Amino acid sequence: MTSADDRAGGAATEPAGEGPGRPAVIALLGVLSYAELTGFDRLAEDARLAPTLDGRSALARMAAAEIGHHERLTARLRELGVDVAEAMRPYAAALDAFHDGTRASTWLEGLVKAYVGDGLATDFYREVAAFLPQPDRALVEEVLADTGHADFALREVRAAIIGDPTLAGRLALWARRLVGEALTQSQAVIAEHDELADLIIGGTGDLAGVAQLLQRLTTAHSARMQALGLNG
Template sequence: MTDAKADATEDRPEIGTGVVDLLGVLAYGELSAFDRLAEDARTAPTLSGRVALASMAAAEMGHYGLLERYLAERGVSVEEAMRPFMRHIDAFQESTAPRTWLESLVKAYVVDNLAADLYRELAEVLDEEPRELVTTVLADTGHSAFAQREVAAAIENDAPVRDRLALWSRRLLGEALTQAQYVVAESDGLAELIVAGTGDLSGIAALFRKLQKQHTKRMQALGLG
């Protein structure tokens, strides 16, 4: 490390385990979202759909870069910050591989919004700078509106497709909440953020009930309630 880089790092305050863990799980989530969207773009039934998802994938990598830079400036390797969360996120992705274009859209819609709900709640107790970073990274890349349009058009006059996607969304919710609970349970840093925000670990159950309610509202808006 050069003297200039060393001085820049020394000027930055140290960050706690909770912040490192939250930014680490966010970074791996962004990297996984890029992989998923890039793959979905290749299977898009229209050129406009391919362009839309490719653009969203690029935005996810932009968010990843913000997290990597923030951590590096504070002497933290993004790879090390992500490592504890890879197993559970990879397991979720493998167990919920979509079979169709519409299943891909619903999966991204469900998972991205659930993750955003959870991480925004955890970020509430952070200092202003990392909280604003989390808010920026969780900004919608346009996927929600795109998924709503595509799914709404597909299910408008097709009850079997609507019912199949509704079942798929419920499965995704169950799998996502299970993996999220594993992630929180195995991360002292994330557990500390929940305790800081709710007062004790009993707040975890209340938080996940809140996530389920928000999910239900979104599914109703999507026409899959």
């Protein structure tokens, strides 16, 4: 069986946006575009919960990065001759449901969501991007690259827990809820959109490959929980 890197490397020879892989490219760019747009909305809203101006400024910069990523992705969709709104629309309900059901009520909840929830989503999209042809693979990987914002959330949450250890239990429960909701919505999106399911199955090779992908996501999530000082 070929490795994921071998399969991704083979896919890279296919002209961007052409051939049988085109629906999968459009699907991933569409869902990511909407994810970045909603990420901007949510971070801008959470910034108002910041206890300090420095914290508010940090989340505002995160929001600005999200909208910048959204613009990069939508520009690529237009290059492919795709209506941006039509590309995003199929994923709006599921992503809106996730954010509406996990709306942060405190500054720390917002940071945990940014670190744990967004981290899990980023890991998933990065895994799937490995199966895209170039230049779309490179674009998605660039959009998903860590810009240092995760470090800010990590420092803030860890400092808060050190100052008040009783926060750890509540934030751990919140993080587990975030992950549960994210996995539920992700499964629904994949089940409802064959092009994404085909991309994942085709890229991983078989169901065993999908299981390995999920295990990698779980391992990365556990590492984030431990970094925060929470029991994963």
